Amino acid sequence: WNKEDKILVLYTDGTASDPFALTEGEGTTAGKFQGLVPEGKTASYAIYPHDVYSSVSESTVNVTIASEQPGTFAAGNIAVAKVEEENNMSFRNVNSFLVFQLKEGSQVTKVEVSSVDGSPLAGIVAVDCSGETPTAGEVSEASPSVSMTTDREGIYYMSIVSGVTHAQGLK
Numbered sequence: 346w347n348k349e350d351k352i353l354v355l356y357t358d359g360t361a362s363d364p365f366a367l368t369e370g371e372g373t374t375a376g377k378f379q380g381l382v383p384e385g386k387t388a389s390y391a392i393y394p395h396d397v398y399s400s401v402s403e404s405t406v407n408v409t410i411a412s413e414q415p416g417t418f419a420a421g422n423i424a425v426a427k428v429e430e431e432n433n434m435s436f437r438n439v440n441s442f443l444v445f446q447l448k449e450g451s452q453v454t455k456v457e458v459s460s461v462d463g464s465p466l467a468g469i470v471a472v473d474c475s476g477e478t479p480t481a482g483e484v485s486e487a488s489p490s491v492s493m494t495t496d497r498e499g500i501y502y503m504s505i506v507s508g509v510t511h512a513q514g515l516k
Contacts, residue, residue, distance in 0.1 A: 416493040
């Protein structure tokens with residue numbers, strides 16, 4: 346976890362919290378987040394990062410994989426968790442990554458990846474939370490491409506929809 350990380354907690358009544366901030370666990374895989382659960386509300390799911398939340402309906406949480414992305418791991422590492430007893434949760438990724446490196450001296454300013462057959466790479470992903478672990482499902486408002494702009498060398502991460510076969514490849 347990074348010190349700037351925040352999660353969003355969803356309640357059984359279909360509403361969402363203000364972002365909960367990381368308070369312990371920076372640099373580790375186990376973190377503690379602090380926020381206020383209003384009286385009378387029960388936490389049911391959590392989303393990371395907090396700003397990908399779209400909606401919740403019963404046991405389906407909808408998250409957005411953006412078609413325009415910053416290319417950072419943290420922004421694209423989309424995960425959903427069920428809130429267990431003692432408010433413990435184990436996040437499960439609901440996306441895949443395309444990872445690439447731009448070398449020093451690269452003159453690339455924009456990277457765009459498209460599915461040749463039009464299969465979705467971005468959109469609102471319905472995450473089924475009714476089973477033991479959250480599972481990515483149908484995609485609405487789908488986009489067959491993702492893009493990012495850059496002005497320097499480095500390693501970049503593009504988040505894409507999981508579980509989709511791009512039979513004709515990507516370009």
